[in-house]
Amino acid sequence: MKHRHLGKSGLKISEIAYGNWLTHGSQVENDAATACVHAALDAGVTTFDTADTYANTVAESVLGDALRGQRRESLEIFTKVYWPTGPMGPNDVGLSRKHVMESINASLTRLGTDYVDLYQAHRWDYETPIEETMQAFADIVRQGKALYIGVSEWTADQLRTGHALAQELGIHLISNQPQYSMLWRVIEEEVVPTSAELGLSQIVWSPVAQGVLSGKYKPGQERPAGSRATDTKGGARMIERFMRDDVLEAVQGLEPIAAELDLSMAQLAVAWVLQNDNVAAAIIGASRPEQVRENVAATGVTIPAELLDRIDQVLAGVVVRDPALTKESSPPQHPVF
Numbered sequence: 001m002k003h004r005h006l007g008k009s010g011l012k013i014s015e016i017a018y019g020n021w022l023t024h025g026s027q028v029e030n031d032a033a034t035a036c037v038h039a040a041l042d043a044g045v046t047t048f049d050t051a052d053t054y055a056n057t058v059a060e061s062v063l064g065d066a067l068r069g070q071r072r073e074s075l076e077i078f079t080k081v082y083w084p085t086g087p088m089g090p091n092d093v094g095l096s097r098k099h100v101m102e103s104i105n106a107s108l109t110r111l112g113t114d115y116v117d118l119y120q121a122h123r124w125d126y127e128t129p130i131e132e133t134m135q136a137f138a139d140i141v142r143q144g145k146a147l148y149i150g151v152s153e154w155t156a157d158q159l160r161t162g163h164a165l166a167q168e169l170g171i172h173l174i175s176n177q178p179q180y181s182m183l184w185r186v187i188e189e190e191v192v193p194t195s196a197e198l199g200l201s202q203i204v205w206s207p208v209a210q211g212v213l214s215g216k217y218k219p220g221q222e223r224p225a226g227s228r229a230t231d232t233k234g235g236a237r238m239i240e241r242f243m244r245d246d247v248l249e250a251v252q253g254l255e256p257i258a259a260e261l262d263l264s265m266a267q268l269a270v271a272w273v274l275q276n277d278n279v280a281a282a283i284i285g286a287s288r289p290e291q292v293r294e295n296v297a298a299t300g301v302t303i304p305a306e307l308l309d310r311i312d313q314v315l316a317g318v319v320v321r322d323p324a325l326t327k328e329s330s331p332p333q334h335p336v337f
Helices: 030-043 054-067 097-111 128-143 156-169 189-200 209-214 235-242 247-251 255-260 265-273 287-294 303-313 322-326
Strands: 003-005 012-014 018-020 047-049 076-081 116-121 146-151 173-176 202-205 279-284
Touching: 003 173, 012 018, 012 279, 018 030, 018 287, 030 054, 030 287, 054 076, 054 116, 076 097, 097 116, 097 128, 116 128, 116 173, 128 146, 128 156, 146 156, 156 173, 156 189, 189 202, 209 235, 209 247, 209 265, 247 303, 255 265, 255 303, 265 279, 265 287, 279 287
Parallel strands: 018 047, 018 279, 047 076, 076 116, 116 146, 146 173, 173 202, 202 279
Antiparallel strands: 003 012
16 A cells, blocks of 8 residues: 655555545445455555544444554544534534534544544535634644644635635644546646645545446446445435436446556546545545455556546546536535435
8 A cells, every 4th residue: 555645744644545425324334334444454544534424423433433443543534524413403513613623522532532633624614714713623733633634625715715824823734625536627727736836635535436437337227226326325416417328438438448457447547536646545435345455456556648648538528627616515504404
């Protein structure tokens, strides 16, 4: 397993990170979730990403249980705060000082640890002054409950604002966690250059486009039983934008490229995001240990420039690039579920 620095910090993380969004506490039973975590550990993964909102806090507990007994200093554990949790009352959401301070304590309890390596603002909060949020983060760092601060799906301008405040407060804002894949490249025009300038890395989610880039979904065919596209707990809704026949047809054109590199299509997808120098890690999820073992094989892979060009040609016309879509990922008002 290769490791990369996270931003300009001294922290190194495994370039394949294990995440439990849409799986632990939801799609898979706890025993299967633990088996996946242990498969990741066996493969050399040291970085684990979760969030308090995943399965309404249950995913953190499942991850904490799965990591119990491991040497804490050998792990990098990340979690997040913003989306509604618990009974989802008016203060159970957002980045107010109240919600942030209460959420870090609850997350640490569920994870069974005294600190997280990275605490992330899961979206930009339009209802809370950013100064209030960053001061709360700074206090959490000074209390030793988080070592570094990150964000998720922030625009380039939001990253500049947050980074400047972090510097004033003497804390390290070192990462952004966006969606990024061969099909979804909205961060490339603005977010990546700004992050590189400021010294932030990307920890990218959905590098396989919720499974679409694995090639298992065929144009004009029924969606495989048990796949994310048939999951009524949220997976089907998230994957829907990629399930058009023109997208699925283009994805099938990647198969010869993957074969040329002796990779599966999922491995090709994960390796592709890691070719971006600003990407520190690709987050993979799994419902079965064999999926973990397959995806971690993408570590250390170099895709030649001519094949990167061929990938662009194959997917021309179906790639989403509009940088304005990053801003749309943060609700203008606190969501109520």
